[in-house]
Amino acid sequence: MAQLTYRASVSLAIAQSMRKDQKVFFIGEDVGAAGGVFKATVGLLEEFGKERVMDAPISEQAILGAAMGAAMTGLRPIAEIMFSDFLAVCWDIVANQIAKTRYMSDGQINIPLVIRTANGGGSKFGAQHSQSLENWSMMIPGLKVVAPSCPSDVLGLMDSAVKDPDPVIFYEHKSLYAFKEEIEQTDISIPIGEANTLHEGKDITIIGLALMAQRAKEAALILKDKHDINAKVIDLRSLVPLDLQTIKKSVIETGHVLTVEENPRLCGWGAEISSLISEHCFKNLKGPVTRVTTPHVPLPSADILEDNTIPSVELIVNEVVKKLKENNYGNNNAIPWRNS
Amino acid sequence: MVDKLNDDIGEKKRLQLWEMMLKLRLVEKKAYDLFLQNLIKGTSHLALGQEAIAGAFGVALKQGDYTFCTYRGHAHTLARGSSIEGVLGELMGRQCGLMKGKGGSMHLTDVDKGVMGSYAIIGAHLTIANGTALASKYNKTNEVSVCFFGDGTTNIGAFHEALNMAKIWNLPIVFVCENNLYMEYTPIHEVTAVEHPAADRASAYDLDRVIVDGNDADEMLRIAEKAISKAREGKGPSLIEAKTYRHSGHSRADPGKYRPDEEVKDWMENKDPIKNYRAKLLDFNINEKIISEIEEKIKDQVEKATEISMASPIPEIKEIYTDVWANGGSEWHN
Ligand SMILES: Cc1ncc(C[n+]2csc(CCOP(=O)(O)OP(=O)(O)O)c2C)c(N)n1
Ligand SMILES: [Mg+2]
Numbered sequence: 102m103a104q105l106t107y108r109a110s111v112s113l114a115i116a117q118s119m120r121k122d123q124k125v126f127f128i129g130e131d132v133g134a135a136g137g138v139f140k141a142t143v144g145l146l147e148e149f150g151k152e153r154v155m156d157a158p159i160s161e162q163a164i165l166g167a168a169m170g171a172a173m174t175g176l177r178p179i180a181e182i183m184f185s186d187f188l189a190v191c192w193d194i195v196a197n198q199i200a201k202t203r204y205m206s207d208g209q210i211n212i213p214l215v216i217r218t219a220n221g222g223g224s225k226f227g228a229q230h231s232q233s234l235e236n237w238s239m240m241i242p243g244l245k246v247v248a249p250s251c252p253s254d255v256l257g258l259m260d261s262a263v264k265d266p267d268p269v270i271f272y273e274h275k276s277l278y279a280f281k282e283e284i285e286q287t288d289i290s291i292p293i294g295e296a297n298t299l300h301e302g303k304d305i306t307i308i309g310l311a312l313m314a315q316r317a318k319e320a321a322l323i324l325k326d327k328h329d330i331n332a333k334v335i336d337l338r339s340l341v342p343l344d345l346q347t348i349k350k351s352v353i354e355t356g357h358v359l360t361v362e363e364n365p366r367l368c369g370w371g372a373e374i375s376s377l378i379s380e381h382c383f384k385n386l387k388g389p390v391t392r393v394t395t396p397h398v399p400l401p402s403a404d405i406l407e408d409n410t411i412p413s414v415e416l417i418v419n420e421v422v423k424k425l426k427e428n429n430y431g432n433n434n435a436i437p438w439r440n441s
Numbered sequence: 442m443v444d445k446l447n448d449d450i451g452e453k454k455r456l457q458l459w460e461m462m463l464k465l466r467l468v469e470k471k472a473y474d475l476f477l478q479n480l481i482k483g484t485s486h487l488a489l490g491q492e493a494i495a496g497a498f499g500v501a502l503k504q505g506d507y508t509f510c511t512y513r514g515h516a517h518t519l520a521r522g523s524s525i526e527g528v529l530g531e532l533m534g535r536q537c538g539l540m541k542g543k544g545g546s547m548h549l550t551d552v553d554k555g556v557m558g559s560y561a562i563i564g565a566h567l568t569i570a571n572g573t574a575l576a577s578k579y580n581k582t583n584e585v586s587v588c589f590f591g592d593g594t595t596n597i598g599a600f601h602e603a604l605n606m607a608k609i610w611n612l613p614i615v616f617v618c619e620n621n622l623y624m625e626y627t628p629i630h631e632v633t634a635v636e637h638p639a640a641d642r643a644s645a646y647d648l649d650r651v652i653v654d655g656n657d658a659d660e661m662l663r664i665a666e667k668a669i670s671k672a673r674e675g676k677g678p679s680l681i682e683a684k685t686y687r688h689s690g691h692s693r694a695d696p697g698k699y700r701p702d703e704e705v706k707d708w709m710e711n712k713d714p715i716k717n718y719r720a721k722l723l724d725f726n727i728n729e730k731i732i733s734e735i736e737e738k739i740k741d742q743v744e745k746a747t748e749i750s751m752a753s754p755i756p757e758i759k760e761i762y763t764d765v766w767a768n769g770g771s772e773w774h775n
Contacts, residue, residue: 126579152579158609163568163602170572170586173557174507176579193599197562198569206550206558207540208764242773243765266767294775343774377774 105287108278110252111141111217114259115179117288119149122177125263128155128164129181138183139219139278161191165216169199172214177263185220185234185272192237199268200243215262216270220248221312221363222411223276228399231275231407233363235310236370238270239340246340247293248272248311252282254338257291265293274311294342302331305357305421308348308374310337313361313412320417328422340370348374349381356387359420361412366397389430393420445725450659452727454500458658459718460735462496465516466715467743468525472515472532476693480751481532485546488516490656490688493714494619495520497661498587501669507557507573507586509566512547513687514559517589521554525746530753537753541760564599566590567616571603574612574672585672586614593624595638604646604680613672615665616680619655621687626699639682648680655683656714659721686712 105113119125127145129137133156136143146154157164161182168180182188188195195216202210222231238244245267249255255273262269299314300321309317314336324330333351337344352358358378360371371392378390393412401407423429469489475481488495495510499520502508510517515528523539531538532546539551547561557573560566570588577584594600595618607614618639622629635641640650653664661683668679686708690697697705722732765771 155610158602158605160602160606162565162599163571163606166565166568166570166599166603167572167575167606170557170569170574171576171579172572173569174573174576174580176576193562193565194568198560198565202550202558203767204765205540205544205548206552207543208769209540209550209552210558211767213767242771341773345774 103284104281105252105284106278107252107255107273107280108139108141110255111259111273112143112145113287114256115142115145116148117256118179118260118263119145119153122263124175124177125179126153126155126176127179127181128157128168130157130159130164130183132156132181137181139275141273141278142181161187162194165191165194165199168214168216169194169212172212173210177213179215179217179263182216182218184230185218186229186232188218188234188237195238195244195270196241200241203267204243211266212268213266214268215259216268218270218272219275220272221274221276222400222407223312225402225404225407227402231400235272235340236364236368239370239373240368243268244341245269245293246272247338248274248340249338250274250277250311250314250336251280253284253289254291254297256284256287257289258293258338260290261293269293272311276312277315280315291338293339294344295338296344296347297336297338298333299336300332300334302333303354304331305359305425306333306335306348306351306355307359307361307417307421308335308337308371309361310340310370311363313363316412316414317361317417319414320421323414323418324421328418328426330421330425332421345377345381348378352378352382353385356385357424358386358390359417359424360390360392361417362392362394363411364394366392366394369394388424388428391420391424391430393417448725450662452725454662455722455725455727456731456735458496458500458662459722459732460739461499461520462492462658462715462718463736463739464525464742465492465496465519467739468519468528469515471743471747472529473689475529475533481546482534483545484692484694485532486513486692487689488513488687490708490713491619491621491685492516493658493661493718494617494655494683494685495589497658497665498617500662501665502555502585502587505555505584507555507570507584509557509570509586509588510559511566511590512559512561513591514549515546518549518551518556518559521551521556523549523551523554523556525743526749526753527551529746530750533750534755535750535753536756537750542756543760543764563594564590564597567594567603568599568606570614571607571612574607574614575610577613578610583673584613585669586612587617587669588614589617589619591624592618592620592622592629592638594618595642596633604642604648604678607678608646608648611675611677613675614678615668615672616678618680618682619685620682621685623691623700625691626695637682639680643680646680648678651679651681653681653683655685656712656717658714658718
């Protein structure tokens with residue numbers, strides 16, 4: 102039994118995959134000698150050498166292109182994009198090439214690669230180093246989208262992501278890198294597409310991902326203690342494939358749903374979930390599905406501004422209380438983009 | 442007269458190259474006829490006039506080597522030995538097509554033949570070709586990767602990222618710029634800081650400056666063999682700029698009116714790689730009967746393949762839902 106941080110579990114997860122399979126290699130900017138800008142890949146170069154841990158130039162297209170080409174021959178690259186915001190400079194390779202080549206080739210080509218990237222806010226880095234971009238990749242057919250919320254999920258989901266025959270984008274949350282967990286067994290595997298329940302409850306279903314799943318769990322503890330509300334917290338773990346069955350099962354029991362997203366309001370993944378729930382569980386709903394998101398603005402930098410932009414534990418608590426106790430479904434943090 | 446004694450290429454290889462180029466030409470012409478009959482929908486970019494480049498590499502490469510080409514890739518695909526009905530069938534959206542209609546003209550792929558795809562977003566495939574080259578280096582095998590692209594492609598960032606990476610990692614790859622003097626409709630010199638869009642950039646990546654007459658099939662073959670051997674011996678990447686010209690417009694929709702008549706006439710009449718190669722074969726005293734027999738054989742092959750493609754059924758609608766994922770399906774939730 103050992104305490105492991107989310108950060109340390111990333112390098113351990115990569116190392117475990119590389120020990121198991123000679124086909125796995127790792128490529129990224131400042132990942133080898135420097136151990137990564139978030140120190141999440143420390144020790145890999147020392148263990149595996151330059152042939153398998155490659156420090157790349159600042160060439161995001163060339164990094165992902167090389168990973169894709171290598172994957173096309175059956176290797177299993179793990180490629181790092183330092184900040185998820187930088188996916189924008191190589192989006193052609195992600196969305197047009199990696200995602201579509203299997204389909205366009207009528208299944209002649211598999212692309213078994215993992216793109217891991219530091220995602221999300223909380224570090225006061227401003228609008229270009231803090232975004233939550235899971236929904237960008239969710240809307241492209243052909244990409245699997247994973248976002249672990251704790252060290253054990255990093256270990257288990259990375260194992261599956263590397264073994265997966267399809268491309269996986271692995272969003273690591275920057276504000277979780279210091280998150281600690283007692284871990285008994287490090288060499289574990291968690292199937293992609295199975296949500297995890299972080300808190301049991303029958304009054305409302307709260308659905309989150311990554312940092313927002315952890316905040317939802319904290320909110321559930323407060324809701325229970327202070328408001329006598331039992332919330333079920335579902336950590337989706339992956340958006341594609343999506344564990345709709347777990348969502349449905351809970352919604353049938355609770356009849357109330359809140360999604361908690363770190364992305365801006367428009368076209369966030371919660372909108373898709375909300376639509377699925379109204380299609381699949383309309384008769385079970387006791388009120389509208391509501392969403393907590395960041396407002397529809399780029400992320401500001403100053404402490405007070407960023408802290409009031411990204412959904413907080415208090416905001417989640419308030420939204421749930423409003424819904425269940427006051428029958429108030431109006432969302433207070435996401436209005437300005439729409440006509441009133 | 443030609444020096445037969447010092448002929449480094451020889452009759453056998455020349456006839457192979459002749460047969461290859463002729464096939465590329467006649468299939469493209471057939472593709473053009475099939476558009477006119479409205480049997481091919483969508484867009485298509487013909488490589489008529491550029492056959493010597495794909496043809497020479499087709500002869501020079503070995504089985505197991507990887508090639509990457511652009512949307513103008515029918516010729517490069519055929520040059521690796523893909524079947525004519527596989528190509529024409531794909532253009533016509535038939536089940537016998539290389540990808541059963543899932544990809545179309547711009548995405549021909551035939552992995553068994555080393556055709557690792559045809560790419561329609563300018564520049565992307567240069568970076569992806571580095572990946573197969575990296576795999577050969579990683580696995581310590583000796584395949585070579587070859588990546589074809591146009592002059593216009595030298596102005597996108599991916600070109601520069603890819604060349605730098607290939608050089609720093611000493612990858613077994615050959616980059617082939619087919620400089621047909623125009624990007625889409627704009628003359629390349631109007632939008633490029635240097636005269637030779639690829640070759641004049643080579644020094645920035647510590648590569649040799651290589652310019653070749655891409656319509657001289659023998660010269661193309663020599664350059665291709667040299668660059669391929671270099672890569673295979675672990676001596677790193679090459680960048681070749683092959684000067685050529687497309688006989689037709691950029692794509693199906695383009696009559697090519699922006700090009701001066703005199704220029705087009707000169708390239709069609711005096712610099713046609715196929716016409717000139719036929720004359721060269723005769724110069725080398727190759728029996729005209731053999732040359733014509735090959736012509737008849739290819740014509741026959743193209744006709745037969747056309748019949749097969751036209752008789753091939755259209756895809757089943759359920760194919761829409763297959764092969765997004767490696768499990769063969771397209772499901773995204775349980
Ligand atoms: C990124 C991108 N920008 C623009 C286009 C549209 N486009 C298609 S072909 C082409 C011209 C490419 O010229 P070149 O590289 O010289 O190749 P050629 O068509 O002459 O073979 C353009 C601009 C594209 N497909 N991708
Ligand atoms: Mg061109």
